[in-house]
Amino acid sequence: MTESNRINKDKFTYPRSRYYGQVKPENLVFNANLQEFSHKVGYISSLETNGKLSPEEAYEQIKTVWKQLKKSKKELGITSK
Template identity: 80%
Template sequence: MAESNGIIKDGFLYPRSRYHGQVKPQNLVFNANLQEFSQKVGYISSLETNGKLSPEEAYQKIETMWEQLKKSKFELGITSD
């Protein structure tokens, strides 16, 4: 029973959506990166809203993650087509 509770908690804390695009390895990797980015932005936004991070800190963290996401897109060779 404890194991199923762990799975349920993981699904709640780390939700993943299905991928509906063209199935290629680089697209799947980028989709995972994008979902992780989205999840972290939500956490940072919550921390800022609750006063645990300043707006400037939150902005800098999100900007850094955005640059990493753009870099991964470039390195994976994903185009805007």
């Protein structure tokens, strides 16, 4: 696989959306974490829908990635306003 094919495959598999919020390092990092959370939830949902995960397993996995996202928000010092 050539380098450009790998890059195109990565862009397809892990698309990133442009960030339009207030540009601060912690916001950019949290946005990347949020997008990763969204991708993982999509994969988990697809696996559950296709019978590869039980609803309970899917719930527990989503709960785990949610806790990771909450932890990153806290560690980055991002507060709700």
